Amino acid sequence: MSVDLWVWIATAVAIVGMILFDFFAHVRTPHAPSFREAATWSTVYIVLAIVFGLGLGIVWGWDHGTEYFAGYVTEKSLSVDNLFVFLIIMTKFAVPREFQQKVLLVGVVIALVLRTVFILLGAAAIEQWSWVFYIFGAFLVYTGIKLAKEKHDSEEVSHADEQKDGLAVRLLKRVLPTTEEYHGDRLTTVIDGKRFITPMLVVMVAIGATDVLFALDSIPAIYGLTQEPYIVFTANAFALLGLRQLYFLIGGLLERLVYLNKGLSFILGFIGVKLVLHAMHVNELPFINGGEHIEWAPEIPTWLSLLVILGTLTVATVASLIKTRRDADAASAAVTDAQEPATKEH
Template sequence: MVSPVVWTATVVLIIALLAFDFFFHVRKAHTPSLKEAATWSAVYVGIAIAFGLAVVVFGGSEMGTEYFAGYITEKALSVDNLFVFLIIMTSFKVPAADQQKVLLFGIVFSLIARTSLIFVGATLINQFAWVFYLFGLILLVTGGNMLRSHGENGDDGENIVIRLTRRLFHTTEHYDGDKLFTQVDGKRALTPMLMVMIAIGGTDILFALDSIPAIFGLTQNTFVVFTATAFSLMGLRQLYFLLDGLLDRLIYLSYGLAAILAFIGVKLILHALHENTVPFINDGEPVTVTEISTNVSLSVILGVLLVTVVASLLSPKGRAQTAINNARHHVDRYLDMSYETDQERREETYAKLQRESAAIKLLPPKYRKLIREEPELLRKLERAKQIHDKRIDEGHGSSIARSLP
């Protein structure tokens, strides 16, 4: 039993971290450098690990193992969520400097939504043992759905909430800095900044419906569930910029997460059978089954993630997909004058295009031909070259088109 003092101190710590993130990083619109993103991602992971060690010291090894198993699972699921965040922000063409504010809003909204579901879930579990069956089935179904590609599951940002908002309120297609409202023809209008926050918030609720049953499958300790979930969300903003360009490389991540969710789903159903009170199952009596320990769960989760990430990074298909998708992302960003107003940063984007063209050139022939099957991408690359050549002396700019295989 965790004391109210510890609960209060933990909540204050989390709020303080969010406030620090806003006032020292997000309040002034800017695009984080790779160094900044990497540094603060490491800081937040370090804080989460330090908190976990404190749980081990003051709560015992079992409680600490539950925390780390929950934290790692929720962190892995949050990385998968970044795919959808990327799709939404690309759909709304959110300027690079303003993406931090959108992500921080998503983190805060997600924390609020998940905290509500945590306490609802804890109440249901305490009152009704059959809820474990329900949670287990949800995870099995979710794991099956994850086997579909992100392209099939992609959210273009135009979900039902957005469409309804556009019908009911006066909206504009143009950003006004990071303002949520602006004036158009003398009328107050909702900017795309507010619209994308609504889209992110809506998807956060769907994510919570998957992640909360997953962590309850590892522990029923409400304090552990809450803290593991909260700390997995801390640093998600920095992780987005750190993994930008690498997300598409993790081509087997969905398979790994599907396996993890299915594993936890089976664990939940076994626990439900052990605690069974459902009349039509074994006449309402507990079923003798072997339950999966938290230590085994942690080992399986780490093992699956390790295999998934290594296989993705070493896969030739993963390298090919990364280079081509990154070229697509960066050429769109370079051509979109509103995406990055800092010319130095735009030239950094162009430099990335050059590196990606070199990477494509080194791919095996069967993968190099993939880019030639995308004429629209080739036209954009040539357009980027023309714009770049206008800014520098002729002959100094590297030709992306000539470097392609």
């Protein structure tokens, strides 16, 4: 797949333009977006991503088009999981709802920059050393196991204020004077002639630090679906665009997706195995099969990866909603049973 430089430049300009439009049209004036606004713009960005994928498939072939859609769905799913962490951070720092859009947009920009750096590094590493796929695969399997052990529920959000500050936040507070009160959406403020940083800047640093960890997961995952840097970049970019609107659209649903992390852990493990099999197929390590390619190692086709990803997400979502519905019904029944004796006494 050969992508001309002007295509890269035009794509980057278009993405930056959409981010600037997002800022001036929605974020510049602080407000809590309505459900209709969030739904409308989430749909717009998803449609743009689909149209781009169709165009990519028409121009460069549907093998690459399938790779893009598999990568986009994977990155979008990982982004939804990231939103749960953002929700915990927002709750911990008690960010006013009308200021959350600015924090999220800054988080998207930081994530896009970091992922671009990791994409370039990953492409350079793959070009030089085929054994990198072994490392990527093992890392994804490890990450999947670790993710499966995490809890994503309302109880974790309710105890967000009890969580300790991360390393980046602790260093920031140690170096710079901070104030505990928000001063609008300003990042710094002057009190008695002395400049302080506000919680707005602190929470942005917290989200930026988590973006580093998210990039470490997402880039190896998508390189397990395609080795084309342009597809990796655009799938990540379109997955991140609209993330702010998605946060407000499914904010109440995030706490109900209790099995999402389990589904994502399976997906990461699956892609990790796919990467290891690919590494075996192109093996050059002298202590494995004498440095020869392992021809019997199967290559999992991208179309199958896409089906596994979509199927896993569907099962995880449906199972989550069923469980939370049953838990809610059980809690309601327990309250009713507790009230009945008191009613009979009267």
